Amino acid sequence: MIPMIRFPRKRTIFWTLLAGALLWPIFSWAVLHAIWGADLEACRAAxxxxxxxxxxxxxxxxxxxxxxxxAEQWRPLIATLLIVAVLGLATWRRLWQPRFAVLALITLSIATLLMLGGLASLSFVPTxxxxxxxxxxLISLGSTLLAFPFAILLALGRRSRLPLxxxxxxxxxxxxxxVPLISLLFMAAFLFPLLLPAQWRPDILPRVVFTIAAFAAAYLAEVIRGGLQAVPSGQYTAALAIGMTWWQATRHIVLPQALRTALPALVNSFVGIFKDSSLISIVSLHELTxxxxxxxGGDAEWRSFYLEGYLFIALIYWIFCYALSCSARxxxxxxRY
Amino acid sequence: MRQTLFRWLPQIALVILLALLLGWMGHNVLENMRGRGIHAGFDFLRDPAGFEIGEGLLDYDASQPLWRAFLTGTLNTLRVGLPAIVAATLLGALIGLGRLAEHPVPRKLCGALVETLRNIPLLLQLLMCYFALTSLLPEASEAIAPLPGFLLSKGGLFLPALDCTQTCMLDLPAAEGFGISGGWSLSPEFLAVLIALSLYSAVFIAEIVRGGIQSVSRGQIDAARALGLRPLQVLRVVIAPLALRAIVPPLGNQYLNLIKNSSLAVAVGYPELVSVANTSLNQTGRAFECIVIVMAVYLSLSLLTALLMNRYNTRVALRGTR
Structure with a gap:
């Protein structure tokens, strides 16, 4: 990094004091004087x-x-661990192959089935x-996986020679x-039941996953298009020259290179989808937010400590997003070879 | 001949398929609405709205037609979006410069700020802001005065206003009974949206500003310094004009995102477009029409912003490259 703006070194005392004045109240509130046990009286006093x-x-x-x-909460716990494991593996470049998408899909289905139940001795838990x-x-990973093939088709379509x-x-x-995602989510909540015949009544969860997938596909498509543009046109010409058809050249030569280039940006898009999934609390699904x-909200005694709750949820989001953006970096x- | 057929046949088939799908959905919408006893169309916009809107730039009350409610909502979106764009740009430039500071303390502080705010959903930050403004601040009767003439309390922020009805004079807010009278009031909902939106967008703008400045080649700066320009002069005369070329296009994207993100205000009850549409949707049951209006307004706002940013971009861009 090239430091551009000069501050004379001798201002260290000033900067240290300023940082201290900014950070000390936060440290004092969050650590020094904090109450760590579930003690309502102590909390009220502090x-x-x-x-x-x-x-x-x-x-x-x-x-x-x-x-x-x-009593059944071990099931979502295992589902969470499964999905976290898939996300962790996804940041490992060696694993980025089409087969990995299949693995992710299988893991996601297992997690969903585990949560849903109704099989074997597991009791049924409605969404x-x-x-x-x-x-x-589940929502962020599920909609990304669903969006991915659609996004590839959209990106290819946008670069196609066929005008229509x-x-x-x-x-x-x-x-x-x-348009903002929230207007699409309102569409999922209110408009979807109108768009389908009256006797079809899809559950709100698949409707929301489908909507976020449709939304994410447009953004992912632009990222993939960027990757496609980075592939030299000689690659495609060479593939055609050895007798490949357009589909073969795209599938075996162009797309793998384009996706590899677009990978960091794709991970960043996933971070965006992960953060956006908080919006579904507005259409009354109770994810983290x-x-x-x-x-x-319903507890009169603990309600006054909402801020701590917000900060804790923010920390969970932050850990996931920060880890993912670090791996993208x-x-x-x-x-850069 | 066969080539042309081969090119057009699949495309025409795709269009027919899409038309069939849309037609089927449209048919379903009409059927469902008939089932619920609603007929389609936008004529309901002339009916009285029947709900109040807390704040706005227009005189509006519940007896006015619904389209006035939508107009008030749209103006409220702009009322929070435009100040947020200004604030986010200024803050973002400051944080971006801070990340390039030579001294490690401001650099680390700005870096930590960016990494924190960027990785937390905007909705959560907005809810946090709103909670802080409505629950942690004192009651209106014990409002705190951060600056003389300014009053901050659970009821929002009250600013001095210029009252020019007879002679121009400064109208200072004052605590009166359980409330505050006089001055220019900003509701806590508005403030929460403004603060959260500005901060969240500012960190993204900061990264754009930082990237833009880093794209200026080292030689330009060395040359400017060799000429004897002071650091701030280097920034103003050499770095800024060069960096702007790299900054403006992604900045326009951030402004588009900011306008779209202002729709989250529905979560704290600030009556902007989505919130108004949501209320009228619940009251009239016209889901289709309300959502179409919201989308149309946002699309036109996006197009307008893109147009303005493109205009500005051609002005700052290198002559001859566009």
């Missing part, structure tokens, strides 16, 4: 002086798993009881990118 992390201890099950039946971290993970196809794909991408509302630096 109000305004120290944080009450006891609210997390008291409500952690509701925060993590929402209204999922208490309206799902919540918390597993729901956030190209314009349709461009229209879709620009239309979706021009919504789970906080049901665990504290690592992938990017590994890309």
């Amino acid at each position: 109000r305004g002086v120290g944080a009450c992390w006891g609210v997390i201890v008291e409500k952690h099950r509701l925060l993590f798993f929402g209204r999922y039946p208490f 309206k009881l799902w919540g918390g971290l597993p729901l956030t993970l 196809l190209r314009q349709l794909c461009t229209l879709y991408i620009e239309l979706v990118r021009g 919504g789970a906080l509302a049901i665990s504290l 690592r992938l990017e630096s590994g890309l």
Whole structure:
């Protein structure tokens, strides 16, 4: 990094004092004077002086798993661990092959089935009881996987020589990118039941996953298009010269290179989708953000410690997003051969 | 001949398929609406709205037609979006410069700020801001004055206003009973959206500014210093004009995102477009029409922003490259 703006070194004392003045109250509130146990009296006494992390201890099950039946919460726990494992593997470049998508899909289906139940000796848990971290993970990963093939087709379509196809794909991408996700989610909540025949009543969860996938596909398509543009046209010409058809050349020569180039940007898009999944709490699904509302909103005693709850949820989001963007950066630096 | 057929046949088939799908959906919408006793069309916009809107630039009350409600909502979107764009740009430039500071302390502080805010969903930051403004601040009767003439409390922020009805005079807010009277008031909902939106966009703008400045070649700066320009002069006369070329196009994208993100205000009840549409949707049951209006307004706002940013871009871009 090239430092551009000169500050004389001798201002160290000034900067240190300024940083101290900014950070000390936060440290004092969050660590020094904080209450760590689920002790309501102590929390009330420390109000305004120290944080009450006891609210997390008291409500952690509701925060993590929402209204999922208490005795069955090992199921969402295993589902969460499975999805986290897939996400962890996904940042390993060696594994980025088509086969990995199949593995992710299988893991996701196992996690969903585990949460849903109704098989073997597992009791059936309707999706309206799902919540918390597993729901956030399921929705963000599920919609990304669903969006991915669609995004590849859209990106190819937008670069196609066929005019009608190209314009349709461009229209879709620009239309979706021009409107906020929340308006699409309202569409999923209110308009989907109108678009389908009256006797079809799809559950809200698949409707939302489908909508986020349709939204994410437009953004992923632009990222993949960037990757496609980075592939030298000689690659394609050479593939045609050895007798490949357009589909073969795209599938075996162009797409693998394009996706490899686009990989860091794809991971960053996933971070965006992960953060955007918090919006579904507005259409009354209780993922992490919504789970906080049901665990504290109805509790008159702990309700005054909402801020600590928000910070804790923010920390969970932050850990996932930061880890993923770090791995994106690592992938990017590994890309410069 | 066969070539042309081969090119056009699949495309025509795709269009027919899409038309069939859309037609089927449209048919379903009409059927479903008939089932619920609603007929389609936008004529309901002339009916009285029947709900109040907390704040806005227009005189509006519940007896006015629904289209006025949508207009008030759209203006509220702009009312929070435009100040947020200004604030986010200024803050973002500051943080971006801070990340390039030679001294490690401001550099690390700005870096930590960017990494924190960027990795937390905007909705969560917005809810946090709103909670802080409505629950942690004192009651209106015990409002704190951060600056003379400014009052901050659970009821929002009250600023001094210029009252020019007879003679121009400064109208200072004052605590009165359980509330605050006088001055220019900003609701906590508005403030929460403004603060959260500005901060969240600012960190993205900071990264753009940093990238833009780093794209200026080292030789330009060395040359400027060799000429004896002071550091701030180097920034103003040499770095800024060169960096702007790299900054403006992605900056336009951030402004588009900011306008779209302002729709999250529905979560804290700030009556912008999505919130108004949501209320009227619940009242009239016209899901299709309300969502179409929201999308149309956002699309036109996006197009307008893109147009303005392109205009500006041609002005700052290198002559002859466009």
